[in-house]
Amino acid sequence: MKYQNILANEPGKKEFLLGNEAIVRGALEAGLDFATTYPGTPSSEIGNVLFYIAKQAGVYFEFSTNEKVAMEASAAAAASGLRAMVFFKHVGLNVAADAFMSTAYVGTNGGLVIISADDPSMHSSQNEQDNRHYAMLSGMPMIEPSNAQEMKDYIKEAFEISEKLKLPVLFRTTTRVNHVRGIVEYGTLQNKRGKGYFHKNPSKYVPVPENSRRMHRELLEKIEKAREMSNKSPLNKVEWNYGEIGIITSGVAYNYVYDVAKQLGLKVNILKLAFTHPFPDKLVKDFISKHKKIIIAEELEPYLERETRVVAQMHNIDVEIYGKLNGYFPRAYEYNPDVIKDAFEKILNIKIERNAYEPKPMELPDRPPVLCSGCPHRATYYAAMMALKQLKIKDAIITSDIGCYTLGIQKPYEMADYLLCMGSSIGTAVGFSKATNQKVIGFVGDSTFFHAAIPGLIDAYHNKANLVYVILDNRTTAMTGHQPHPGLPMDGMGNPAPYVDIEKLVKGIGIDWVRTVDPYNVKETIQAFKDAIQHEGISVIISKRECALLWDARRRKQGEWWVYQINQDKCTQCGLCSDWLACVAIYKKKDETGKERVYINDALCDGCGVCATICPFNAIEKKVIK
Amino acid sequence: MSTNIVFAGVGGQGVLTASSIVGKAALLSGMNVVMSEVHGMAQRGGIVVTEMKIGDAKSPLVGKGEADIIVGFEPVEAYRVLWKAHPGAYVVVNTEPIIPITASLGNAEYPDVSKLIENMENLKVYPLEATELARKAGDSITTNIVILGALSKLPVFPLKRETLKEAIKESINPKYHELNFRAFELGFEAINP
Numbered sequence: 001m002k003y004q005n006i007l008a009n010e011p012g013k014k015e016f017l018l019g020n021e022a023i024v025r026g027a028l029e030a031g032l033d034f035a036t037t038y039p040g041t042p043s044s045e046i047g048n049v050l051f052y053i054a055k056q057a058g059v060y061f062e063f064s065t066n067e068k069v070a071m072e073a074s075a076a077a078a079a080s081g082l083r084a085m086v087f088f089k090h091v092g093l094n095v096a097a098d099a100f101m102s103t104a105y106v107g108t109n110g111g112l113v114i115i116s117a118d119d120p121s122m123h124s125s126q127n128e129q130d131n132r133h134y135a136m137l138s139g140m141p142m143i144e145p146s147n148a149q150e151m152k153d154y155i156k157e158a159f160e161i162s163e164k165l166k167l168p169v170l171f172r173t174t175t176r177v178n179h180v181r182g183i184v185e186y187g188t189l190q191n192k193r194g195k196g197y198f199h200k201n202p203s204k205y206v207p208v209p210e211n212s213r214r215m216h217r218e219l220l221e222k223i224e225k226a227r228e229m230s231n232k233s234p235l236n237k238v239e240w241n242y243g244e245i246g247i248i249t250s251g252v253a254y255n256y257v258y259d260v261a262k263q264l265g266l267k268v269n270i271l272k273l274a275f276t277h278p279f280p281d282k283l284v285k286d287f288i289s290k291h292k293k294i295i296i297a298e299e300l301e302p303y304l305e306r307e308t309r310v311v312a313q314m315h316n317i318d319v320e321i322y323g324k325l326n327g328y329f330p331r332a333y334e335y336n337p338d339v340i341k342d343a344f345e346k347i348l349n350i351k352i353e354r355n356a357y358e359p360k361p362m363e364l365p366d367r368p369p370v371l372c373s374g375c376p377h378r379a380t381y382y383a384a385m386m387a388l389k390q391l392k393i394k395d396a397i398i399t400s401d402i403g404c405y406t407l408g409i410q411k412p413y414e415m416a417d418y419l420l421c422m423g424s425s426i427g428t429a430v431g432f433s434k435a436t437n438q439k440v441i442g443f444v445g446d447s448t449f450f451h452a453a454i455p456g457l458i459d460a461y462h463n464k465a466n467l468v469y470v471i472l473d474n475r476t477t478a479m480t481g482h483q484p485h486p487g488l489p490m491d492g493m494g495n496p497a498p499y500v501d502i503e504k505l506v507k508g509i510g511i512d513w514v515r516t517v518d519p520y521n522v523k524e525t526i527q528a529f530k531d532a533i534q535h536e537g538i539s540v541i542i543s544k545r546e547c548a549l550l551w552d553a554r555r556r557k558q559g560e561w562w563v564y565q566i567n568q569d570k571c572t573q574c575g576l577c578s579d580w581l582a583c584v585a586i587y588k589k590k591d592e593t594g595k596e597r598v599y600i601n602d603a604l605c606d607g608c609g610v611c612a613t614i615c616p617f618n619a620i621e622k623k624v625i626k
Numbered sequence: 627m628s629t630n631i632v633f634a635g636v637g638g639q640g641v642l643t644a645s646s647i648v649g650k651a652a653l654l655s656g657m658n659v660v661m662s663e664v665h666g667m668a669q670r671g672g673i674v675v676t677e678m679k680i681g682d683a684k685s686p687l688v689g690k691g692e693a694d695i696i697v698g699f700e701p702v703e704a705y706r707v708l709w710k711a712h713p714g715a716y717v718v719v720n721t722e723p724i725i726p727i728t729a730s731l732g733n734a735e736y737p738d739v740s741k742l743i744e745n746m747e748n749l750k751v752y753p754l755e756a757t758e759l760a761r762k763a764g765d766s767i768t769t770n771i772v773i774l775g776a777l778s779k780l781p782v783f784p785l786k787r788e789t790l791k792e793a794i795k796e797s798i799n800p801k802y803h804e805l806n807f808r809a810f811e812l813g814f815e816a817i818n819p
Binding site for chain 2: 014015016018123147148175176179180181182183252254255256258259260262263336337338341354355356357358359360362363364365366367368369370371372373410411412578579582584586587588589601603604
């Protein structure tokens, strides 16, 4: 997919788009002026697309320092009359929550859409919280799309709803909508408003208690107006198949219900909800009144189910409701066609033939996610591990953070003992350093450092904590797909930008012991760790080396490529590279005589050469490919 | 109904690119297609699975026993998703293993590839030296395209070979078209279903 295609002014054109790409298209069709984010899976590609096309599309776009800043910037743009969109992963909304809650009170002028990308099954998250609760908590209207086409179409609706009600709208997506590709038909691109104008009106925009008391009542009135809209919205539709059973569903679960019902030839009526908050009570009342049995299929929390049960109770409707609260559907993990089949079997008392192949049982080796070959974090962790070994420290507490480097949890490094959320590495390190006499080492990535660790580091300095803090500066936001951050000389639209020098920043706080190392220089890095660990007070190591994937891409482009290989005549199978550096490209295999030998997979080796520098026998040699 | 395909491999092998090319080809053929992919942690070295339905379907995930074709970019990863297939389904499988870190650290054993393939009974299995053929084409990076060449030869694959090549053309830098077409042909010639 060439990102430029998203800008094509060709109504009726069809493209095979990722849900997140379709969101961008929809926003452009809605005349998007302003967009902000902090990257987080499964929302990241929305920002990646905007990074490439925002300038050309005339949209202001930034990778904000964190979700709270992103929320605040977009709220201000919308208050100035622009159409603004802010997006992040579900836990990002926790970071933005303070600003988010107030935005519901002060309302908006131009359309303001907040996209929460939830991650059922936690494909790349620390929890699977259901952010539909945030709609109830804040009072904001909520839209739940179920496929790529709806991602595009409903984002336009969300802007319309927001401007009609002067309220921000929560656009709640999940991994299997964000990361689904489907065919999307384009509509017409709308003109932008360009620059906004902020009409000063403190009583409207400043929630001091006197104002916020009034604002809350206004919000409650808006919610009732929004409910009228959700009851009549074309986004909530009934698929009537003259069946006796009714199914209420929303989001991606609808697709599984649809396919399974079709496969089994079941005659069921489906109420597919997409405008789900405020809950369309009248619509649901009508629907459940016509059925004796209602099945509610929704991922994660029983939001639709609870609301439906309230409607049934309030209107004295005699109907059997099957959902999570009575144990027919699971509350954890994402759904799939089999979850729906399992529930149908129990509810409808039927047996569904699966005709599944049964593979002969075989022991298969696990393939956990690992640090990439050449990853500078591996070299840093190796150095930390060796320094601790040499100092004979066995019970150091390692606080970790959110990023690729969390994978340091794995053997042999075991460099993650405690983790809560973005930026927690430093606050928790302070806590451990005060609560115990153990050595404490915290690890944080560069982007995460800017995001949420700076206040913690100030706390550590001011409160005289005794700890080592390691900033893994790989010059990008790697895990989410290499977005720029404030430490780089480029902004979210690809323009040159002033950057923040991490070392100067740390020194500016007042911390004296700061050392910047290149982790590929293993000796120097081990020494830095030893010195830092032995230092009383706070010490900061900045381990600076560009993400290997970026380096690789550049070398491939330039047509330069080399790998390392093991000279079997010199190798003693000491295990330092295979068992302790444990690079993903290095493996052991028995040779024809049955002797176990160590090899490097040339398809995986990226030529960083760290293994060669640590080999005590000089047995690892460079081989130039081109 | 729909033709359901599961692609499985290791991060860095081009699984996402290959499956997107198939989806794009479905669009070019005027067919409906829905596909799910997993992004995020472990860009390289972790498991990558994409699931696809071509035809009349909405679900982006393939249920147990629903897969008509398994496309394995790596032997163990192919084996791991066989439960998604129905008996008699097609399997195209690259025979070159990528040894996971668990096996190289000695915490697990990588099974014998011929044993893996032998155990795939009651399926139509087409082993393929895809990585080797890709090297022959000029670069092991084209392994995914070799596999697409083989996939296009399966009788149940619903898209035309030429459409698939058209989608490759639209998805890959023109500088590498020749290399990739060479890889595609080598894959196509390598199996005879």
